[in-house]
Amino acid sequence: MAAALGHTQSLHTNALDEALALPTDFSARIARNTQIYLQEETDICKAVDPWAGSYYVESLTNEIAHKAWGHIMEIERLGGMAKAIELGIPKMRIEEAAAKTQAKIDSGVQTIVGTNKYRPESEETLETLEVDNTAVRDSQVKRLEILHRDRNEADCQSALDAITECVKSGKGNLLDLAVEAAAKRASLGEISYACEKIVGRYIAVVHTISGVYSSEYKPDEEYNEAKALVARFAEKEGRQPRIMIAKMGQDGHDRGAKVVSTGYADIGFDVDIGPLFQTPEEAARQAVENDVHVLGVSSLAAGHKTLVPQVISELKRLGREDILVIAGGVIPPHDYQFLYDAGVAAIFGPGTSVSKAARQILEILLHSFE
Ligand code: B12
Incomplete structure (x- = not known):
């Protein structure tokens, strides 16, 4: 409704199982009918600009236009969009914004009802679409x-x-x-x-941004504990915990991978980010060459049941089955057991707090020393 009142040119309402899997017919129907409801029962599409003249809304519009202009001018100064893309600037700005938002959500500054506030004590499992x-x-x-x-x-x-x-x-x-x-x-x-x-094939330049997550995070016990565990690990191991975040297969969703990379770096991990579209062999090789403690697979395109077992067996083949493999992203809950059975140590789905996950990873790592 906010989008329609705010003059959006195109929108869709996401299905309720959006962050779990492709929608079922049931969830897709609710999503579609929400739109039709707004369109046909509220008549919001009939008024051209219902909020015109509202001082508050007009001032927000003015503010967003000026901020957008700031970005456009930054791109112009760099010599245009093609140059800006080569330098990785638009992607970096998106990643900075995503890391800031994640920090605000994780530390409770920004509320997402049902995710970081008002969570049920136990969650009912939702039937999701299974794709073979x-x-x-x-x-x-x-x-x-x-x-x-x-x-x-x-x-x-x-x-x-x-x-x-x-x-x-x-x-x-x-x-x-x-x-x-x-x-x-x-x-x-x-x-x-x-x-x-x-x-040749375009290889995006991978920039790691640092300090952004921590700058927006309102420090709490969770964050401080994660930092303390990093220090304990470094003392035992003689170096910082090192994690590689991998994106394998035909999966271009790299925002979560970048967000967690930034968060872990700020908590004290040494972070390597693999390029997009790696094969399991390439990801395992990079993890071994960089001598990481943890290989974190970020999977959002439903390749987890194929790619994760492959990367684990490749690590074994390279004699590094001691590298802890964890997974994150859009993984339907009914696939969790399959991944655990394949050797995954922990799984972190959408809505996971970065510092909470970091704490859990460090606890598993420290436990493996004992
Ligand atoms: C943004 C988005 C896109 C963007 C991606 C931009 C980018 N550069 O990343 C765009 C618009 C390009 C896109 C395209 C597509 N998308 Co898309 N997309 C999404 C969306 C809405 C949000 C993902 C996101 O960025 N979330 C924010 C980040 C911060 O969260 P996150 O990645 O989940 O990460 C968190 C946790 O999962 C965890 N985590 C993640 N990784 C890791 C790794 C480790 C080691 C750890 C510890 C934790 C961890 O921690 C993070 C913080 O909490 C999801 C749906 C959803 N709501 O999740 C669909 C979704 C992933 N997309 C989907 C689809 C189908 C597509 C397309 C195929 C659509 C199409 N037909 O073209 C294309 C494919 C593109 C490609 N080449 O892969 C499906 C995938 C279905 C599936 N898995 O079965 C989803 C699930 C939507 C849906 N329900 O249908 N998409």
Whole structure:
């Protein structure tokens, strides 16, 4: 309702199981009907600007416009958006804002009803949609096989070659050629690979920001205890606890990974962040090379049941099964036991306080010394 009254151009209401899994038909229907209810029973879409003239709302609009202008000017000063992206500035600003918000939520300065306040003593499990990862993969592979079999291979290859040539020479309309290749039944992977042959794959620069989480956190017992446990660990081990946060598979959701990285760094961990889209082999190798104590997998795209057991067996193969593997992100509760059985030491879903999780991780680490 706030969005509609505030002139949003597009919105959707999220399903009630949004942070657990893809929606079920039931949760999707409630979400959709909430929108229809607002639209058809309250008539909010009929007034063009119902809050026009409200001094308070107008002053907020003015404030947000000026703040947005500040960002636009920062980008202009850097030489435009392409330059700003190369320098990682827009992503860094988003990550700073996310870390600040997380700190406010974790320390209770910002209330999220049901998450950091008014929580039930025990939570009922909600039925969530189960997707069979392996079956989805198999069916996609089969579809690709049919695509390859039924297309005119020579036509398709020459459309892909035209893309490669365009990238090489810088002449021609790349989008037009991509559409042409798709019409000749080239897959998305083949179309991007036709470019990759010349320009390689873009690797985002990973910046770690520090001090942001702690600057917004109103210190409490939880935070102080986590810091004290870090000191105890460092005394025993002779170095700070070292954690690598990994993003594996086709999962671009890196906000949570960045937020927890910032939080742990501020609490006193040495933090390594793996690049996006690592394979389990790459993640395990990086963890071993960096000699971490903990490998923290952040998984939001439902790959956990495949990727996490793979990374654990890869660590074993490398002789480092002592590295503690933990997981976080959107993992449906009914998959927790599967991951524990695979060797995961702890799982932290949406709504987890960073300092609370840090404390739990440190307790497990210290326990392993005893
Ligand atoms: C923001 C968001 C996006 C952004 C991501 C921006 C970015 N750079 O991260 C955008 C818009 C790009 C996006 C895209 C998509 N998304 Co999305 N997205 C979300 C959303 C709404 C919030 C995620 C988030 O940032 N939360 C805030 C952070 C701080 O929380 P968090 O990651 O959960 O982390 C906390 C804990 O989980 C834990 N934690 C997390 N990692 C770790 C690691 C360790 C070691 C530890 C200790 C703790 C920990 O601690 C954190 C602090 O509490 C979720 C739904 C949701 N509400 O969770 C869907 C969601 C993850 N997305 C989903 C989907 C389907 C997609 C798309 C496929 C949509 C599409 N069809 O295109 C694409 C895929 C993109 C890709 N390539 O992967 C689904 C995934 C379904 C599933 N898992 O079965 C979700 C669950 C929504 C839903 N219910 O349908 N998405």
